[in-house]
Amino acid sequence: MSKLQHFGWFLARGFGPHGWGHPYLDWNYRWTEPELYQQSIRELEQAGFDLLIIEDAPSLGNASTIDLRIRQAFGGPKHDPLLLAPYLFGATSHIGVVPTVNPAAYLPYTAARQFATLQHLSGHRLGLNVVTDTGSARHFGSAGPLSHDAAYDRAEEWLGGIRDLWRSWGDGALIADPAAGRYADGSKLTSVQHRGEYFDFDGPLNAIPFTDGEPVIVSPGGSGRGLGFAGANSEVQLALAPLDPDSIREYRAKIHAAAVERGRNPSDVKILFAIQPVLVSSAEEADRLVAASANPDDAALLHIAERQSSDLETDLTQQDLDAPLDLSIFGDHVSQGSIKRLLGGYDPATTPLRAMLAKQAKLGRIGQGGFVGTAEEFADLIENLGETADNDGVLLWGDLHPVTVHRILDELVPILRRRGILRTEFGGGGLRGNLSDF
Structure with a gap:
């Protein structure tokens, strides 16, 4: 019998200009208003999705890459997803909403109170995607950016302090x-006096306890320190790995080992692998798209370099395509996971940038390490990973425009439900209930 899988949607472009650069811009949705997102999330909930994760980056980047980030809206502008969340909760009843938050941007007491408020207002459907983007440091004070690992140290102190505040109302404190x-x-309230390396604050919190648990913590880090953070703190790991059983098992083992090392059970963390499927009507059409992507021209490579420059906050368009990539061009604040994805397994000392970008351009067939295929083939992949690699589920990666949602889900959802892979109804208990139903 097929194993039920958890499904989520990763809004990878953040709360930004949806539709820009695509023909469906002419549907005339206004990306700055809530209706576009409300329509889409209602349909995700109808499809049985457990959660929506909204990417964010509070900064437009450094001076050398700002134009690259905003020229085609690759990396900005972006509005605050935390403030979009109430509109999404108001349009739905079951699906969880997980805005991205940066510990540098919120003092712990303010964060604990705001997040607690949203948890109550949403029926306990809030999640928090905790990122450690250090490139935004200059927007939040005079201190310089932290190193990669130190940013995780700060995030752990921040989250631990927030949890202390959430728990400052002891059993029996609320009588009502x-x-x-x-x-x-x-x-029966705990005073909470936190004096740490990065934060000093006192409690107790001026917000009542939760009835269905604290907000769910999500993390995306793929480095060793990032995986350790997930093992210690997260209920959901946003995972990136090749979608074959061996790679899935290897990644899951790392997260589970990190959880056990911090005194948790492996089952405490749901690991959801992000995938951006290109679903087409036939295997022949999939083969045609894959073949067409095999030999990208310089214009296509430049387009990919612009996108990568936005993610990496480093202008790759000025680099020699036919020379090896000097990793010293990346500052300490740049995500190690993003650098690893650019390298694609190549040795940067001997591989020209052209080869790395060409690998990014090349599509692959579902089942052969790629994401292009029919809805039936995609369902085969998900079912196989659940049965052979004990996978927890997947995050479909895309924007939140209704055209994109329908393009991916219209044919896929009925297939998944017929196979018993996708839920047909929700239980209770908010987002935690969604994740613990099976």
Whole structure:
């Protein structure tokens, strides 16, 4: 019997100009208004998706890459996904919403109170995608950016402090008994006095306890330190890896080992692998697209270099396509996972940049390390990974425009449901309930 899988949507472009650069811009949705996102998330919920994760980067980047990031809206502008979340909760009843948050941008007490408020307002459907983007440091104070690992150290202190505040109302502190005339018992509140390396603050929190658990913590880090953070703190890991059983098992083993090392059970972390499928009507059409991508011209490579420059906050368009890539051009703030994805397994000391970008351009067939195929083939892949690699589920990677949602889901959802892979109804308990249903 097929194993039920968890499904989520990763809004990889963030709360930005949806439709820009695509023909469906002429649907005339306004990306700055909530209706576009409300329509799409209602349909994700109808499809049985557990959660929506919204990417974010608070900065437009450094001076050398700002134009690259905004010229085609690759990396900006972006509005704050935390403020979009209430509109999405108001349009739905079950699906979780997970905006990206940066510890540098929120003092712990303010963060704990705001997140607690959203958790209550949403029916306990809030998640937090915790990122450690250090390139944004200059926007939040005079301190310089932290190193990669130090940023994770700060994030762990930040999250631990927030959890202490959420838990500062002990058992029995909230009474809310009109007959007794007593709302709360102050003697059962913990003062919380945090004096750490990065933050100093006091509690208790001016917000009541949760009935269905704290907000779900999501993390995307793929480095050794990032995987350690996930093992210690996360309920969901946004994972990137080749979608074959051996790679899936290897990645899952790393997360599980990190969880056990921090005294948690492996099952405490749901690992969802991100994939951006290109679903077509026939195997012949898939083969045609794959063949057409095999030999990209310089214009196509430049387009990919512009996109990569946005993610890496480093202008690759000025690099010699036919020379090896000098890794010293990347500052300490650049995501190690993003650099690894650019390298694609190549040795940067001997491989020209052209080969790395060409690999990014080349499409592959579903089942052969790629993402192009029919809905039936994609369902085969998901079912196989669940059965042979004990996978928890997948995150479909795309924008949140209704055209994109329908293009991917219209044929796929009925197939997944007929196979018993995709839920047909929700239980209760908010986002935590979605993740623990099976």
